[in-house]
């Protein structure tokens with residue numbers, strides 16, 4: 648779950664930082680979390696959850712999320728919908744806990760650890776660097792338990808290291824765009840960014856059922872894989888995002904279209 652910022656510790660932690668925590672069914676606070684929380688989702692979260700529920704990405708997004716536009720960056724984000732009542736519980740919370748536990752989103756996996764990404768000076772020059780922090784909500788009794796962890800061990804036990812690997816390129820795109828020198832996105836770019844980030848089945852139609860494949864020089868094997876493999880298509884989506892957001896020339900327009908100055912999106 649994502650915390651209210653008042654419970655986020657201001658001390659930066661590393662993968663070696665230690666903490667004591669255990670969450671289990673017999674704990675007094677069981678199922679008292681996962682309510683009224685702003686759970687931002689990532690591209691890989693959607694692929695895992697829509698597959699589990701047997702839905703298309705469009706159906707999943709429509710049924711379980713709303714869109715948040717970040718004021719500073721103007722980037723669109725899918726956020727998990729909580730029930731619209733006083734209780735405000737996550738729609739996936741059952742009496743037994745999370746009903747999609749094996750496919751729960753990255754932020755749920757991380758809790759009670761939070762993760763951020765920042766451009767920092769490194770020995771190889773400025774580069775994106777991860778940092779971590781602890782979230783200490785008074786109602787969460789997990790810290791009173793006696794299981795010791797390092798943050799590295801926690802990430803691995805929660806399977807969130809795979810999620811980070813899958814989402815890394817997307818998070819770096821967010822970071823590279825999110826600075827005062829970059830122009831805000833117009834409605835069209837926001838829609839394209841949302842589609843390529845989250846609505847993978849719509850993106851597949853966009854790629855395969857329009858003139859898209861004729862416009863760009865693309866690797867045949869990559870294209871073939873993208874037809875049926877969501878992960879390959881997601882990775883291509885990141886490439887496409889870098890191109891339309893003018894971060895990198897990741898795609899090459901075919902010579903004949905260059906001459907005609909055909910728009911790229």
Ligand code: SF4
Nearest residue numbers: 681737739740745755
């Ligand atoms: S997806 Fe599962 S773990 Fe995440 S907020 Fe909902 S019920 Fe809680």
Ligand code: SF4
Nearest residue numbers: 670676677680787789
């Ligand atoms: S220990 Fe924390 S994470 Fe686990 S059920 Fe209690 S409040 Fe939720």
